[in-house]
């Protein structure tokens with residue numbers, strides 16, 4: 320692989336006698352990974368997969384697969400049973416260590432690898448805000464959140480500084496998976512070499528510094544801030560964290576006991592022991608690309624601004640129409656759903672009770688998008704279907720994974736089905752795929768048009 324001479328020179332200085340092992344790794348094949356989604360599947364799901372999987376050490380739900388396999392072309396992928404993710408990137412979600420009920424913000428989230436990992440640990444409880452400054456990247460982020468069947472996510476496209484103004488001290492956990500020079504991903508995506516030559520580490524340092532300052536404002540006292548990059552140089556990693564610790568002495572690095580076995584960060588003068596708590600993954604030492612992660616605990620008492628919670632409002636007509644729909648399919652909503660429904664123009668959502676007020680912010684989606692209320696009728700959304708389990712619904716059509724009708728459904732075709740008229744949740748085995756409406760034994764395909772297979 321043709322690497323920039325300046326990059327090679329800097330890596331030689333950084334790695335010294337380990338440099339030749341490092342550079343030889345660029346002639347080795349890269350590794351491929353997928354992470355099973357606990358919101359949709361049970362632990363034994365991997366036994367159902369048609370190809371071999373091998374555990375990734377630093378992520379309980381992570382598996383390597385062989386590069387000849389095509390898991391992205393499988394119906395289980397469309398059912399959100401797993402997310403395809405570079406193996407090293409899974410270390411970050413493990414570091415965040417989300418718990419049900421947490422309030423979490425992922426500031427640089429697109430296309431959603433870490434958000435979907437974190438949300439799976441939250442089991443639909445608490446709130447996760449998933450933000451990315453780029454509106455075009457947020458579109459794909461939202462799709463990945465919906466496919467994964469997540470109900471408790473607010474998707475925004477904002478400068479983190481605006482979020483910090485709106486929600487100071489609100490979050491238990493903040494993740495900054497920072498935009499970076501991407502040195503760790505050259506083997507996975509050689510196009511990044513050209514971007515590195517155009518925008519190197521020095522271009523990213525001020526952006527990272529500014530996002531970290533917002534992260535500090537968003538985090539509550541006693542909360543944790545996780546910072547990660549997919550680059551090797553120390554400016555964007557250890558030096559960035561050392562500078563942050565100097566600016567905000569109320570933080571300490573915390574040990575990441577749940578991430579083993581990986582490498583540790585480089586020492587920093589006067590802070591050596593602390594930096595043993597930061598973690599690195601190297602392509603010549605671990606089976607994955609380059610990554611860095613640091614987790615910091617905020618110890619002091621500072622901002623105490625009360626944050627208003629979101630107050631959902633829905634018209635009686637829209638709510639009645641929704642209730643009529645769920646009765647027709649035999650779905651009994653979990654506690655709290657009917658009490659926290661919200662209508663925005665024709666769109667109907669469930670908003671988790673922990674959700675903060677979002678007025679004045681660029682919000683792409685809030686909570687669980689259930690469907691639309693138009694012309695006195697409720698029409699269910701793809702996101703509603705994705706976050707349901709078949710055993711929660713009476714009206715369902717279960718197709719075997721090998722049934723040709725699965726492919727036909729995913730292509731948007733009409734199927735012949737011998738059931739009564741009405742709406743049905745269409746499933747592959749025990750995983751929901753989307754909606755269909757049966758009229759005279761024909762299933763009108765309601766899978767989201769942009770998700771269809773070509």
Ligand SMILES: C[S@@+](CC[C@H](N)C(=O)[O-])C[C@H]1O[C@@H](n2cnc3c(N)ncnc32)[C@H](O)[C@@H]1O
Pocket residue numbers: 408426427428429430431432433434450451452453456477478479496497498499526530
């Ligand atoms: C490393 S990628 C994030 C990957 C993502 N966390 C995942 O796991 O799929 C960095 C992201 O930061 C976004 N970004 C760049 N500048 C930003 C800023 N100032 N604030 C927030 N996000 C930013 C980019 O659009 C990009 O999507």
